[in-house]
Amino acid sequence: MIVPPWPNGGSANVFEACVAAHAAAGRDVHLLIAPDQPSVCARPQDRADVTERMTFAGAVATEVLLPAPRWRNWLNRRRHRLRRAAGNAIDFWGANVAARRLPPVLRETLRARRPVEMIHVHHCWNMPLAVLLARRTRRSGGGRPRLICETHDVQSQNMDVIEGSRWINPSFDRAALVEAETRMCRMADLLVHINTADEKVFRERLPQARHSHLGPTIAPSTEAGLRALRVGTRTPADKLVYVATSNYWNIATVVWLIEEVLPHAPRLADHLRIYGDVREGLQRVRPDLHAAHSPLLCGRVARVADAYAEACGILVPALAGSGSSIKLLEGLCTGRPLLGTTGVTRGVPAELVARMPIEVHDEAEAFARAALGIVEARDSFVRRGGEVFDRHYSNAAFRDRLATILGGLQD
Numbered sequence: 001m002i003v004p005p006w007p008n009g010g011s012a013n014v015f016e017a018c019v020a021a022h023a024a025a026g027r028d029v030h031l032l033i034a035p036d037q038p039s040v041c042a043r044p045q046d047r048a049d050v051t052e053r054m055t056f057a058g059a060v061a062t063e064v065l066l067p068a069p070r071w072r073n074w075l076n077r078r079r080h081r082l083r084r085a086a087g088n089a090i091d092f093w094g095a096n097v098a099a100r101r102l103p104p105v106l107r108e109t110l111r112a113r114r115p116v117e118m119i120h121v122h123h124c125w126n127m128p129l130a131v132l133l134a135r136r137t138r139r140s141g142g143g144r145p146r147l148i149c150e151t152h153d154v155q156s157q158n159m160d161v162i163e164g165s166r167w168i169n170p171s172f173d174r175a176a177l178v179e180a181e182t183r184m185c186r187m188a189d190l191l192v193h194i195n196t197a198d199e200k201v202f203r204e205r206l207p208q209a210r211h212s213h214l215g216p217t218i219a220p221s222t223e224a225g226l227r228a229l230r231v232g233t234r235t236p237a238d239k240l241v242y243v244a245t246s247n248y249w250n251i252a253t254v255v256w257l258i259e260e261v262l263p264h265a266p267r268l269a270d271h272l273r274i275y276g277d278v279r280e281g282l283q284r285v286r287p288d289l290h291a292a293h294s295p296l297l298c299g300r301v302a303r304v305a306d307a308y309a310e311a312c313g314i315l316v317p318a319l320a321g322s323g324s325s326i327k328l329l330e331g332l333c334t335g336r337p338l339l340g341t342t343g344v345t346r347g348v349p350a351e352l353v354a355r356m357p358i359e360v361h362d363e364a365e366a367f368a369r370a371a372l373g374i375v376e377a378r379d380s381f382v383r384r385g386g387e388v389f390d391r392h393y394s395n396a397a398f399r400d401r402l403a404t405i406l407g408g409l410q411d
Helices: 010-024 044-053 070-086 089-098 104-111 124-139 159-168 174-185 196-205 220-228 248-264 266-270 278-285 287-292 304-308 326-334 350-354 364-376 386-392 395-409
Strands: 029-033 059-064 118-122 146-150 190-193 211-213 239-243 272-275 297-299 311-316 338-340 358-360
Touching (some): 010 118, 010 395, 044 059, 059 104, 089 124, 089 174, 159 174, 159 248, 174 196, 220 304, 220 326, 239 248, 239 304, 239 326, 248 266, 266 364, 278 287, 278 297, 304 311, 311 326, 326 338, 338 364, 386 395
Parallel strands (some): 029 059, 190 211, 239 272, 272 297, 311 338
Protein backbone atom coordinates (compact mmCIF):
# COMPACT_ATOMS: atom_id res chain seq x y z
CA MET A 1 0.00 0.00 0.00
CA ILE A 2 1.44 3.37 -1.06
CA VAL A 3 0.38 6.43 0.96
CA PRO A 4 1.56 10.03 1.46
CA PRO A 5 3.30 10.91 4.77
CA TRP A 6 0.15 12.29 6.38
CA PRO A 7 -0.29 10.94 9.93
CA ASN A 8 -3.09 13.42 10.68
CA GLY A 9 -6.36 14.24 8.99
CA GLY A 10 -9.04 12.48 7.01
CA SER A 11 -6.82 10.48 4.67
CA ALA A 12 -4.93 8.85 7.55
CA ASN A 13 -8.22 7.38 8.81
CA VAL A 14 -8.73 5.61 5.49
CA PHE A 15 -5.08 4.49 5.37
CA GLU A 16 -5.39 2.82 8.78
CA ALA A 17 -8.76 1.27 7.96
CA CYS A 18 -7.45 -0.15 4.68
CA VAL A 19 -4.46 -1.74 6.39
CA ALA A 20 -6.77 -3.35 8.96
CA ALA A 21 -9.18 -4.58 6.27
CA HIS A 22 -6.44 -6.19 4.17
CA ALA A 23 -4.88 -7.78 7.25
CA ALA A 24 -8.28 -9.15 8.31
CA ALA A 25 -8.54 -10.77 4.87
CA GLY A 26 -5.26 -12.63 5.53
CA ARG A 27 -2.93 -10.47 3.42
CA ASP A 28 0.54 -9.36 4.43
CA VAL A 29 0.47 -5.57 4.14
CA HIS A 30 3.64 -3.62 3.42
CA LEU A 31 2.93 0.07 4.03
CA LEU A 32 5.13 2.27 1.86
CA ILE A 33 5.13 5.97 2.81
CA ALA A 34 5.87 8.11 -0.25
CA PRO A 35 7.03 11.72 0.36
CA ASP A 36 5.99 13.89 -2.57
CA GLN A 37 8.78 16.49 -2.43
CA PRO A 38 12.58 16.17 -2.03
CA SER A 39 12.61 18.10 1.25
CA VAL A 40 9.91 15.95 2.89
CA CYS A 41 11.36 13.20 5.12
CA ALA A 42 14.84 13.93 3.79
CA ARG A 43 16.46 13.44 7.22
CA PRO A 44 16.63 10.06 8.99
CA GLN A 45 14.93 11.51 12.10
CA ASP A 46 12.02 12.76 9.99
CA ARG A 47 11.60 9.32 8.43
CA ALA A 48 11.73 7.68 11.85
CA ASP A 49 9.10 10.09 13.20
CA VAL A 50 6.60 9.58 10.38
CA THR A 51 7.16 5.81 10.48
CA GLU A 52 6.36 5.73 14.19
CA ARG A 53 3.22 7.85 13.74
CA MET A 54 1.99 5.79 10.78
CA THR A 55 2.69 2.28 12.07
CA PHE A 56 -0.84 0.89 11.90
CA ALA A 57 -2.02 -2.37 13.40
CA GLY A 58 -1.99 -5.11 10.75
CA ALA A 59 0.97 -3.92 8.67
CA VAL A 60 3.86 -6.40 8.62
CA ALA A 61 6.25 -3.60 7.66
CA THR A 62 6.09 0.20 7.48
CA GLU A 63 8.83 2.03 5.58
CA VAL A 64 9.47 5.44 4.02
CA LEU A 65 10.83 5.84 0.51
CA LEU A 66 14.42 7.06 0.65
CA PRO A 67 15.77 10.20 -1.06
CA ALA A 68 17.02 9.76 -4.61
CA PRO A 69 20.66 8.55 -4.86
CA ARG A 70 23.37 11.15 -5.38
CA TRP A 71 24.17 9.93 -8.89
CA ARG A 72 20.63 10.82 -9.94
CA ASN A 73 20.72 14.39 -8.64
CA TRP A 74 21.41 15.89 -12.06
CA LEU A 75 18.62 13.86 -13.64
CA ASN A 76 16.22 14.73 -10.82
CA ARG A 77 16.99 18.44 -11.08
CA ARG A 78 16.29 18.22 -14.81
CA ARG A 79 13.02 16.38 -14.16
CA HIS A 80 11.99 18.98 -11.60
CA ARG A 81 12.62 21.77 -14.10
CA LEU A 82 10.52 19.94 -16.67
CA ARG A 83 7.71 19.40 -14.18
CA ARG A 84 7.87 23.03 -13.12
CA ALA A 85 7.58 23.97 -16.80
CA ALA A 86 4.52 21.70 -17.03
CA GLY A 87 3.26 23.75 -14.11
CA ASN A 88 1.10 21.41 -12.07
CA ALA A 89 1.53 19.81 -8.68
CA ILE A 90 0.24 16.36 -9.64
CA ASP A 91 2.98 15.81 -12.23
CA PHE A 92 5.59 17.40 -9.97
CA TRP A 93 4.71 15.22 -6.98
CA GLY A 94 4.41 12.08 -9.11
CA ALA A 95 7.89 12.60 -10.54
CA ASN A 96 9.40 13.12 -7.09
CA VAL A 97 7.82 9.95 -5.69
CA ALA A 98 8.90 7.81 -8.65
CA ALA A 99 12.51 9.10 -8.45
CA ARG A 100 13.06 7.91 -4.88
CA ARG A 101 14.84 4.75 -3.72
CA LEU A 102 13.06 1.72 -2.27
CA PRO A 103 13.67 1.11 1.45
CA PRO A 104 15.52 -2.03 2.60
CA VAL A 105 12.69 -4.34 3.73
CA LEU A 106 10.73 -3.79 0.52
CA ARG A 107 13.86 -4.39 -1.57
CA GLU A 108 14.42 -7.70 0.23
CA THR A 109 10.77 -8.66 -0.22
CA LEU A 110 10.96 -8.07 -3.97
CA ARG A 111 14.30 -9.83 -4.20
CA ALA A 112 12.79 -12.89 -2.48
CA ARG A 113 10.23 -13.04 -5.33
CA ARG A 114 7.29 -13.29 -3.00
CA PRO A 115 4.05 -13.00 -4.99
CA VAL A 116 2.41 -9.58 -4.77
CA GLU A 117 -1.36 -9.78 -5.17
CA MET A 118 -2.03 -6.06 -5.47
CA ILE A 119 -0.62 -2.58 -5.05
CA HIS A 120 -3.15 -0.38 -3.31
CA VAL A 121 -2.42 3.28 -4.04
CA HIS A 122 -3.84 6.25 -2.17
CA HIS A 123 -3.85 9.50 -4.18
CA CYS A 124 -3.21 9.47 -7.90
CA TRP A 125 0.31 10.95 -7.94
CA ASN A 126 1.60 7.70 -6.42
CA MET A 127 0.52 5.73 -9.51
CA PRO A 128 3.79 6.15 -11.50
CA LEU A 129 5.67 4.48 -8.63
CA ALA A 130 3.06 1.70 -8.50
CA VAL A 131 3.59 1.01 -12.21
CA LEU A 132 7.36 0.80 -11.68
CA LEU A 133 6.87 -1.66 -8.79
CA ALA A 134 4.45 -3.76 -10.83
CA ARG A 135 6.98 -4.02 -13.68
CA ARG A 136 9.73 -5.02 -11.25
CA THR A 137 7.50 -7.68 -9.71
CA ARG A 138 6.62 -9.11 -13.11
CA ARG A 139 10.27 -9.19 -14.22
CA SER A 140 11.18 -11.15 -11.09
CA GLY A 141 8.68 -13.85 -12.02
CA GLY A 142 6.06 -12.96 -9.44
CA GLY A 143 3.35 -12.05 -11.93
CA ARG A 144 1.75 -8.66 -12.38
CA PRO A 145 -0.11 -7.35 -9.31
CA ARG A 146 -3.45 -5.60 -9.67
CA LEU A 147 -3.20 -1.81 -9.36
CA ILE A 148 -5.91 -0.15 -7.27
CA CYS A 149 -6.08 3.63 -6.93
CA GLU A 150 -8.19 5.32 -4.27
CA THR A 151 -8.76 8.84 -5.55
CA HIS A 152 -9.82 10.38 -2.19
CA ASP A 153 -10.67 13.69 -3.90
CA VAL A 154 -11.02 15.16 -7.34
CA GLN A 155 -7.44 16.39 -7.02
CA SER A 156 -7.70 18.77 -9.97
CA GLN A 157 -10.41 20.60 -7.98
CA ASN A 158 -8.59 20.37 -4.64
CA MET A 159 -7.53 23.85 -3.51
CA ASP A 160 -4.40 22.53 -1.78
CA VAL A 161 -3.32 20.95 -5.09
CA ILE A 162 -4.22 24.11 -6.99
CA GLU A 163 -2.25 26.26 -4.54
CA GLY A 164 0.68 23.83 -4.80
CA SER A 165 0.57 24.20 -8.58
CA ARG A 166 0.54 27.98 -8.22
CA TRP A 167 3.68 27.73 -6.08
CA ILE A 168 5.38 25.65 -8.75
CA ASN A 169 4.34 27.97 -11.57
CA PRO A 170 2.12 31.02 -10.95
CA SER A 171 0.83 30.87 -14.53
CA PHE A 172 -0.02 27.16 -14.47
CA ASP A 173 -2.77 25.83 -16.71
CA ARG A 174 -5.75 24.38 -14.81
CA ALA A 175 -6.43 22.06 -17.75
CA ALA A 176 -3.00 20.49 -17.19
CA LEU A 177 -4.11 19.40 -13.71
CA VAL A 178 -7.13 17.59 -15.14
CA GLU A 179 -4.96 15.97 -17.82
CA ALA A 180 -2.34 14.83 -15.28
CA GLU A 181 -4.94 13.40 -12.91
CA THR A 182 -6.75 11.60 -15.71
CA ARG A 183 -3.50 10.19 -17.12
CA MET A 184 -2.39 8.82 -13.75
CA CYS A 185 -5.80 7.37 -12.94
CA ARG A 186 -5.79 5.60 -16.30
CA MET A 187 -2.82 3.52 -15.06
CA ALA A 188 -5.00 1.70 -12.50
CA ASP A 189 -6.90 -1.55 -12.98
CA LEU A 190 -9.55 -0.23 -10.62
CA LEU A 191 -10.45 3.26 -9.44
CA VAL A 192 -12.06 3.51 -6.02
CA HIS A 193 -13.97 6.66 -5.08
CA ILE A 194 -14.98 7.93 -1.67
CA ASN A 195 -18.40 9.31 -2.62
CA THR A 196 -20.87 9.16 -5.48
CA ALA A 197 -20.32 12.77 -6.58
CA ASP A 198 -16.60 12.19 -7.14
CA GLU A 199 -17.30 8.86 -8.81
CA LYS A 200 -19.51 10.63 -11.35
CA VAL A 201 -16.67 13.03 -12.24
CA PHE A 202 -14.20 10.22 -12.82
CA ARG A 203 -16.66 8.05 -14.75
CA GLU A 204 -17.23 10.94 -17.15
CA ARG A 205 -13.49 11.46 -17.62
CA LEU A 206 -12.62 7.76 -17.85
CA PRO A 207 -15.67 5.90 -19.20
CA GLN A 208 -13.63 2.82 -20.16
CA ALA A 209 -12.03 2.41 -16.71
CA ARG A 210 -13.32 0.18 -13.96
CA HIS A 211 -14.85 2.16 -11.07
CA SER A 212 -16.17 1.35 -7.60
CA HIS A 213 -17.60 3.36 -4.75
CA LEU A 214 -16.06 2.68 -1.33
CA GLY A 215 -17.53 5.01 1.28
CA PRO A 216 -15.13 6.27 3.95
CA THR A 217 -14.70 5.22 7.55
CA ILE A 218 -12.65 6.41 10.48
CA ALA A 219 -9.49 4.86 11.90
CA PRO A 220 -10.20 1.67 13.88
CA SER A 221 -8.41 3.10 16.91
CA THR A 222 -10.50 6.28 16.73
CA GLU A 223 -13.73 4.34 16.30
CA ALA A 224 -13.12 2.45 19.54
CA GLY A 225 -12.57 5.68 21.48
CA LEU A 226 -15.61 7.43 20.04
CA ARG A 227 -17.91 4.45 20.63
CA ALA A 228 -17.01 4.66 24.31
CA LEU A 229 -18.51 8.17 24.41
CA ARG A 230 -21.96 6.70 23.71
CA VAL A 231 -21.92 4.87 27.05
CA GLY A 232 -23.49 6.43 30.13
CA THR A 233 -26.19 9.01 30.73
CA ARG A 234 -24.14 11.96 32.04
CA THR A 235 -24.93 15.25 30.31
CA PRO A 236 -21.83 16.50 28.47
CA ALA A 237 -20.30 19.91 29.10
CA ASP A 238 -21.40 23.00 27.17
CA LYS A 239 -18.75 22.92 24.46
CA LEU A 240 -19.25 23.05 20.70
CA VAL A 241 -16.28 21.29 19.11
CA TYR A 242 -14.73 21.62 15.67
CA VAL A 243 -11.75 19.36 14.82
CA ALA A 244 -9.70 19.97 11.67
CA THR A 245 -6.30 19.61 10.08
CA SER A 246 -4.47 22.43 8.35
CA ASN A 247 -5.72 22.47 4.78
CA TYR A 248 -7.12 25.23 2.57
CA TRP A 249 -10.82 24.76 3.22
CA ASN A 250 -10.48 23.93 6.92
CA ILE A 251 -8.60 27.19 7.47
CA ALA A 252 -11.25 29.04 5.45
CA THR A 253 -13.95 27.41 7.61
CA VAL A 254 -12.29 28.57 10.84
CA VAL A 255 -12.09 32.09 9.41
CA TRP A 256 -15.82 31.85 8.58
CA LEU A 257 -16.70 30.69 12.09
CA ILE A 258 -14.75 33.54 13.69
CA GLU A 259 -15.50 36.40 11.29
CA GLU A 260 -19.00 35.50 10.09
CA VAL A 261 -20.68 33.29 12.69
CA LEU A 262 -19.44 34.64 16.04
CA PRO A 263 -20.58 38.26 15.43
CA HIS A 264 -24.18 37.01 15.27
CA ALA A 265 -23.83 35.33 18.68
CA PRO A 266 -20.79 36.67 20.59
CA ARG A 267 -21.44 34.44 23.62
CA LEU A 268 -20.67 31.42 21.43
CA ALA A 269 -17.02 32.26 22.08
CA ASP A 270 -17.50 30.86 25.61
CA HIS A 271 -18.53 27.52 24.14
CA LEU A 272 -16.59 27.12 20.88
CA ARG A 273 -13.41 25.01 20.93
CA ILE A 274 -11.34 24.31 17.81
CA TYR A 275 -8.93 21.37 17.90
CA GLY A 276 -6.26 20.16 15.48
CA ASP A 277 -3.31 21.64 13.63
CA VAL A 278 -5.66 23.97 11.79
CA ARG A 279 -4.47 26.32 14.56
CA GLU A 280 -1.00 26.44 12.96
CA GLY A 281 -2.56 26.97 9.53
CA LEU A 282 -4.60 29.91 10.81
CA GLN A 283 -1.52 31.41 12.45
CA ARG A 284 0.28 31.25 9.11
CA VAL A 285 -2.56 32.64 6.98
CA ARG A 286 -4.34 34.97 9.41
CA PRO A 287 -2.05 35.80 12.34
CA ASP A 288 -4.44 38.59 13.37
CA LEU A 289 -7.31 36.16 13.97
CA HIS A 290 -5.00 33.67 15.66
CA ALA A 291 -3.82 36.30 18.13
CA ALA A 292 -7.29 37.71 18.81
CA HIS A 293 -8.98 34.35 19.34
CA SER A 294 -6.24 32.11 20.71
CA PRO A 295 -8.39 30.83 23.63
CA LEU A 296 -10.65 29.10 21.10
CA LEU A 297 -7.74 27.32 19.39
CA CYS A 298 -6.76 24.25 21.38
CA GLY A 299 -4.34 22.61 18.95
CA ARG A 300 -3.71 18.92 18.44
CA VAL A 301 -4.90 16.25 20.88
CA ALA A 302 -3.34 12.83 21.42
CA ARG A 303 -6.67 11.06 20.88
CA VAL A 304 -9.57 12.38 18.82
CA ALA A 305 -12.02 11.13 21.47
CA ASP A 306 -10.42 13.51 23.98
CA ALA A 307 -11.53 16.48 21.87
CA TYR A 308 -15.13 15.28 21.73
CA ALA A 309 -15.49 14.07 25.32
CA GLU A 310 -17.00 17.30 26.70
CA ALA A 311 -18.93 18.29 23.57
CA CYS A 312 -22.66 18.87 23.75
CA GLY A 313 -22.57 19.38 19.98
CA ILE A 314 -20.13 18.86 17.12
CA LEU A 315 -19.61 21.41 14.35
CA VAL A 316 -19.03 19.92 10.90
CA PRO A 317 -19.27 22.84 8.44
CA ALA A 318 -17.59 22.46 5.04
CA LEU A 319 -17.49 25.54 2.83
CA ALA A 320 -16.33 23.68 -0.27
CA GLY A 321 -14.09 20.85 -1.48
CA SER A 322 -14.41 17.31 -2.75
CA GLY A 323 -13.85 13.97 -1.09
CA SER A 324 -15.75 13.20 2.10
CA SER A 325 -15.88 14.61 5.62
CA ILE A 326 -14.28 12.46 8.28
CA LYS A 327 -15.54 15.03 10.82
CA LEU A 328 -19.10 14.04 9.93
CA LEU A 329 -18.35 10.35 10.55
CA GLU A 330 -16.58 11.05 13.84
CA GLY A 331 -19.57 13.05 15.00
CA LEU A 332 -22.00 10.31 13.98
CA CYS A 333 -19.98 7.75 15.90
CA THR A 334 -20.22 9.77 19.14
CA GLY A 335 -24.02 10.08 18.92
CA ARG A 336 -23.90 13.80 19.68
CA PRO A 337 -25.91 16.50 17.83
CA LEU A 338 -24.25 17.77 14.66
CA LEU A 339 -24.36 21.17 12.97
CA GLY A 340 -23.01 21.62 9.46
CA THR A 341 -23.40 23.22 6.07
CA THR A 342 -24.61 21.60 2.86
CA GLY A 343 -21.03 20.92 1.74
CA VAL A 344 -20.47 18.35 4.48
CA THR A 345 -23.11 16.02 3.06
CA ARG A 346 -21.74 16.18 -0.50
CA GLY A 347 -22.17 12.79 -2.14
CA VAL A 348 -24.14 11.34 0.81
CA PRO A 349 -27.53 9.84 -0.13
CA ALA A 350 -30.41 12.08 0.95
CA GLU A 351 -32.15 9.24 2.80
CA LEU A 352 -29.06 8.78 5.00
CA VAL A 353 -28.81 12.51 5.72
CA ALA A 354 -32.46 12.48 6.83
CA ARG A 355 -31.61 9.85 9.48
CA MET A 356 -28.62 11.75 10.87
CA PRO A 357 -28.88 13.98 13.97
CA ILE A 358 -27.71 16.99 11.96
CA GLU A 359 -28.94 20.52 11.30
CA VAL A 360 -27.70 22.14 8.09
CA HIS A 361 -27.40 25.92 7.64
CA ASP A 362 -25.32 27.77 5.07
CA GLU A 363 -26.12 31.29 6.30
CA ALA A 364 -23.89 32.47 9.16
CA GLU A 365 -26.76 33.97 11.18
CA ALA A 366 -28.85 30.79 11.00
CA PHE A 367 -25.77 28.71 11.83
CA ALA A 368 -25.13 30.87 14.93
CA ARG A 369 -28.74 30.54 16.12
CA ALA A 370 -28.63 26.76 15.69
CA ALA A 371 -25.32 26.57 17.58
CA LEU A 372 -26.81 28.46 20.52
CA GLY A 373 -29.82 26.16 20.35
CA ILE A 374 -27.61 23.10 20.85
CA VAL A 375 -25.97 24.67 23.91
CA GLU A 376 -29.31 25.71 25.42
CA ALA A 377 -30.84 22.26 24.84
CA ARG A 378 -27.96 20.29 26.30
CA ASP A 379 -29.93 19.36 29.43
CA SER A 380 -32.24 17.33 27.20
CA PHE A 381 -29.28 15.76 25.39
CA VAL A 382 -30.11 12.51 23.59
CA ARG A 383 -27.52 10.32 21.88
CA ARG A 384 -28.46 9.59 18.27
CA GLY A 385 -26.69 8.71 15.03
CA GLY A 386 -24.90 5.58 16.17
CA GLU A 387 -27.11 3.30 14.10
CA VAL A 388 -26.35 5.20 10.87
CA PHE A 389 -22.64 5.06 11.61
CA ASP A 390 -22.60 1.38 12.59
CA ARG A 391 -24.52 0.23 9.54
CA HIS A 392 -22.97 2.41 6.86
CA TYR A 393 -19.63 3.87 8.02
CA SER A 394 -18.13 1.54 10.62
CA ASN A 395 -14.94 -0.40 10.02
CA ALA A 396 -16.97 -3.60 9.84
CA ALA A 397 -19.08 -2.15 7.01
CA PHE A 398 -15.93 -0.83 5.32
CA ARG A 399 -14.25 -4.26 5.42
CA ASP A 400 -17.31 -5.92 3.90
CA ARG A 401 -17.53 -3.40 1.05
CA LEU A 402 -13.83 -3.63 0.27
CA ALA A 403 -13.99 -7.44 0.23
CA THR A 404 -16.90 -7.33 -2.22
CA ILE A 405 -15.08 -4.86 -4.49
CA LEU A 406 -11.86 -6.89 -4.53
CA GLY A 407 -13.80 -10.10 -5.08
CA GLY A 408 -15.34 -8.56 -8.20
CA LEU A 409 -11.88 -7.60 -9.43
CA GLN A 410 -11.06 -11.28 -9.85
CA ASP A 411 -13.87 -11.69 -12.42
